Amino acid sequence: MTRRHLLQKQVPADRKPLKSASASNMADDEIILSELSDEELVQQMHDDLYDGLKEEIEEGTNILLERGWAPYKVLTEALVEGMRIVGEDFRDGILFVPEVLLSANAMKAGMFILRPLLVATGAPKQGKMVIGTVKGDIHDIGKNLVGMMMEGAGFDVIDLGINNAVEKYLDAIEQHQPDIIGMSALLTTTMPYMKVVIDTMKEKGIRDDYVVLVGGAPLNQEFGKAVGADAYCRDAAVAVETAKDFMKRKHNVRVS
Ligand code: B12
Numbered sequence: 178m179t180r181r182h183l184l185q186k187q188v189p190a191d192r193k194p195l196k197s198a199s200a201s202n203m204a205d206d207e208i209i210l211s212e213l214s215d216e217e218l219v220q221q222m223h224d225d226l227y228d229g230l231k232e233e234i235e236e237g238t239n240i241l242l243e244r245g246w247a248p249y250k251v252l253t254e255a256l257v258e259g260m261r262i263v264g265e266d267f268r269d270g271i272l273f274v275p276e277v278l279l280s281a282n283a284m285k286a287g288m289f290i291l292r293p294l295l296v297a298t299g300a301p302k303q304g305k306m307v308i309g310t311v312k313g314d315i316h317d318i319g320k321n322l323v324g325m326m327m328e329g330a331g332f333d334v335i336d337l338g339i340n341n342a343v344e345k346y347l348d349a350i351e352q353h354q355p356d357i358i359g360m361s362a363l364l365t366t367t368m369p370y371m372k373v374v375i376d377t378m379k380e381k382g383i384r385d386d387y388v389v390l391v392g393g394a395p396l397n398q399e400f401g402k403a404v405g406a407d408a409y410c411r412d413a414a415v416a417v418e419t420a421k422d423f424m425k426r427k428h429n430v431r432v433s
Pocket of ligand 1: 257260261263264265267268269274275277278281308313314315316317318319320322323358359360361362363364365366390391392393394395409410411412413414416
């Protein structure tokens with residue numbers, strides 16, 4: 178399904194058109210991604226993400242990087258913004274799970290290119306974080322993004338993946354002794370599970386030994402407070418700043 182087609186891409190002679198949805202809407206004029214202005218390219222990438230065109234997203238990501246865009250700018254303006262548009266049409270019943278899965282795969286392909294660049298900042302070591310999506314929930318794009326940005330900021334990140342029961346968090350805490358526990362949830366039905374994890378930590382008397390950060394599109398600050406997290410973070414950049422802040426406080430407590 179094509180939401181709005183800005184321009185038509187030229188398909189190299191040795192490559193088949195990647196997706197019929199794009200091809201079917203083709204006008205006669207063809208375009209080459211590398212010939213688009215930055216603004217046009219970003220818009221085209223939103224369309225390509227919408228259409229789940231992985232190779233085009235990879236190409237667009239590389240072009241923006243070659244043009245000197247900072248990896249974080251590519252991430253937020255081309256990929257995350259594109260995914261926001263997908264989310265709106267998913268919510269409105271215009272897109273369905275199979276299509277959104279393709280978009281998610283295209284997004285991940287772009288993130289895969291950006292990951293080493295975001296991670297390799299040479300930032301001084303900050304601490305350790307265990308992060309995972311809670312039980313019942315398989316959304317992982319936002320969590321992965323937070324993990325990447327945290328690594329880039331100097332945190333060691335242990336990623337538990339998706340669908341994590343409380344035992345998984347507890348095992349990871351025991352094994353890795355992190356400073357920070359991060360939980361992600363994208364469903365209103367799974368977000369209450371964060372409280373299960375935090376309450377279990379309380380029961381075991383270990384809650385106050387760790388900083389608990391929570392995030393995911395349906396959450397907000399009140400929810401974070403209600404489940405007993407230390408902070409809710411609306412995006413990866415806020416997560417990094419919040420985590421660094423907590424680490425500073427932790428070190429201050431230790432020296433005083
Ligand atoms: C992509 C997507 C999918 C993909 C997931 C692919 C993947 N590998 O993740 C697929 C197609 C599989 C999918 C499935 C489903 N989805 Co879905 N999905 C989405 C969509 C469109 C985008 C989510 C996303 O990746 N956003 C981009 C990232 C970058 O943003 P983010 O996740 O919010 O993360 C940022 C912040 O929230 C924060 N953050 C996130 N996690 C964390 C963690 C910590 C510790 C911190 C500090 C910060 C933080 O930082 C991140 C980076 O900045 C959303 C729409 C939306 N508006 O969120 C729906 C959405 C979440 N899905 C929804 C639904 C209903 C489903 C399904 C139930 C559909 C179905 N009928 O099967 C299933 C659920 C399956 C399951 N059990 O989990 C609903 C949820 C509605 C609700 N009220 O709960 C949404 C909101 C769409 C909608 N409006 O209807 N989905």
